[in-house]
Amino acid sequence: MRAIKFNILLILIILNFSAIAQIKVTSNTFYFGTIINIEKFAGKDYRYSLELKSTETDSLKKIVIQTRQVINKDKMLDANATKDSVKDTLWHQINVSNKINLKAKEMWLYATFEGNGNFFADNLKFEVKTEDGNWKEVPIKNADFEKHDKNPLKGFLTSAKIPDGTTISLQPRTDAVKGKALLIKSTKAAIIWKTNYGSNRRTGKYCNVNGIKIYYEIYGTGEPLLLLHGNGQSIVDFTKQIPTLAKHYQVIAVDSRAQGKSIDNKSNKLSYDIFAADMKVLLDSLHLKKVNILGWSDGGNTALIMAIKYPEYVGKLIVMGANLNPTENAVEKSMLNQLKKDFKMLQLKEDAESMQMARLLLMLSTEPNIKVEDLHKVNSKTLVLAGEKDVIKAEHTKLIASNIPQSELIIFKRETHMIPNENASLFNQTVLDFLNEADVKHP
Missing domain, CATH: 3.40.50.1820 (Alpha/Beta hydrolase fold, catalytic domain)
Known part of the structure; x- marks a missing residue:
C-alpha cells in the first residue's frame, strides 16, 4: 500500500494539477525513493542530500530530488524540491532542507530523472540536526549503492515500469571517491502531450x-x-x-x-x-x-x-x-x-x-x-x-x-x-x- 501511495504522489507531482487542456510530459520519467520514520525527530531541522552527475545531456534533461512529509494517509504536507537540474558533467552534492513537522510520521525521499544521457547517483543521505548543532545521519539501507549489482535499487521504491531505452546498473566511480555509483542510462526520451x-x-x-x-x-x-x-x-x-x-x-x-x-x-x-x-x-x-x-x-x-x-x-x-x-x-x-x-x-x-x-x-x-x-x-x-x-x-x-x-x-x-x-x-x-x-x- 505504501508503494502505491508513493507512486500516486509522484504522478500528482508530475501532473501538478495544472488546469489546462494538455500537459507536457517527458516520456521516460523515472524515479527511485524510500520512506523513513521521522516521529522521534519532530521539530528538528533535516536535510536530504544526494551526489549526482550527468553526461551526454540533451535539452530534455532534468534531475530533481524531493521530500514529502506525511502525517497520515489523508494528510500530506507540501513537497520540498531542488529548483535546478545538474547542468554540467561534474559530481555535485544536491540538498533539500527544512524543518520536520511536529505531527509528521514519515518522510518520503525521492529523485526523478528525465531526458537522454547518463545519470549517476551516489551516497544518499538523510540527516537531522542535533541540539549541539551537529548533523546526525539516519541509516538507510543501500544508500551508497555499493551492493546488489543485479538489482542496484534493491530496497528502494521505484517507478512501476522502467521506461523503454532506460537501463540501470552500478558503475565504478572514476574520481577520488572511488567505489561504485548508480547509473541510470536513458536513450529514447521524447516530449509528449497528455490530456489533463x-x-x-x-x-x-x-x-x-x-x-x-x-x-x-x-x-x-x-x-x-x-x-x-x-x-x-x-x-x-x-x-x-x-x-x-x-x-x-x-x-x-x-x-x-x-x-x-x-x-x-x-x-x-x-x-x-x-x-x-x-x-x-x-x-x-x-x-x-x-x-x-x-x-x-x-x-x-x-x-x-x-x-x-x-x-x-x-x-x-x-x-x-x-x-x-x-x-x-x-x-x-x-x-x-x-x-x-x-x-x-x-x-x-x-x-x-x-x-x-x-x-x-x-x-x-x-x-x-x-x-x-x-x-x-x-x-x-x-x-x-x-x-x-x-x-x-x-x-x-x-x-x-x-x-x-x-x-x-x-x-x-x-x-x-x-x-x-x-x-x-x-x-x-x-x-x-x-x-x-x-x-x-x-x-
Whole structure:
C-alpha cells in the first residue's frame, strides 16, 4: 500500500494539477525513493542530500530530488524540491532542507530523472540536526549503492515500469571517491502531450443540481458512456480508461458530489441515492437516456441504484467492486475497521476538507442498503466485475450477479479492487468486449 501511495504522489507531482487542456510530459520519467520514520525527530531541522552527475545531456534533461512529509494517509504536507537540474558533467552534492513537522510520521525521499544521457547517483543521505548543532545521519539501507549489482535499487521504491531505452546498473566511480555509483542510462526520451483529465478547461463543464455544481468532461463520439468513480476519487482516476473508451463511445466522466471539482459545502448526510439523483439531473440536462454506465467501487453502488430507480436512463451496465451493504458479509473486515478508525480521526478535525471527507466515509461505512430482491428490477444487460484480491468478498460479488436477470460475472484472477489502474489494458478490453457484445474473455 505504501508503494502505491508513493507512486500516486509522484504522478500528482508530475501532473501538478495544472488546469489546462494538455500537459507536457517527458516520456521516460523515472524515479527511485524510500520512506523513513521521522516521529522521534519532530521539530528538528533535516536535510536530504544526494551526489549526482550527468553526461551526454540533451535539452530534455532534468534531475530533481524531493521530500514529502506525511502525517497520515489523508494528510500530506507540501513537497520540498531542488529548483535546478545538474547542468554540467561534474559530481555535485544536491540538498533539500527544512524543518520536520511536529505531527509528521514519515518522510518520503525521492529523485526523478528525465531526458537522454547518463545519470549517476551516489551516497544518499538523510540527516537531522542535533541540539549541539551537529548533523546526525539516519541509516538507510543501500544508500551508497555499493551492493546488489543485479538489482542496484534493491530496497528502494521505484517507478512501476522502467521506461523503454532506460537501463540501470552500478558503475565504478572514476574520481577520488572511488567505489561504485548508480547509473541510470536513458536513450529514447521524447516530449509528449497528455490530456489533463479532470482539469481540462477545453471540455470541462458544470451542471447545477439543487444548488450543487456537478463537474463533468465529455470525450469522443458515439453511444454515451457514463463513468462513475469511487469514494474520494475523481475523473482523474479514470485517466487510464478515458482515452481508450473515447475511441468507441461518447465518454461522460463526472466528479460525484463532494468530490473532485464538484464542491458541496453543505453538512447534510450524503447518500448513493442522492448521487444517483444527481446523475439523472445531469443526463436530463444533456438530453440523454439509455446511457451505458461504468461504475467503479462507490460508482458501482450508484450505478446499481440508477438501474433500480431510473431504468429508463440505463443502457448496458458495468459495475466493478460494488456492494449492496457495508457489512462483514460483503466487505473485508480489515477494510471496515480501517474506515472506523479514519472516521473517528476525521471527526476530531474542523477544517473543511476533513469535514467533507468525514461525510464521505460516513456514507461509505453505512451505505448502500440495497435489498437483494431489488436487483431483480435491473433490466439492463449487466457485467459484474471484481478482483480475486478485492476488498469486496467474492461471494458477495457472486450474489449481486446471480440476482440480476441479464448479468455476467467476471472475477479477475490475481487482481485487486484497483485493477482499472493496475491492469488497465485487461480491464479496458473486458469493458469494450461487453459493450460491443463480443465474447467476453474470463481472465
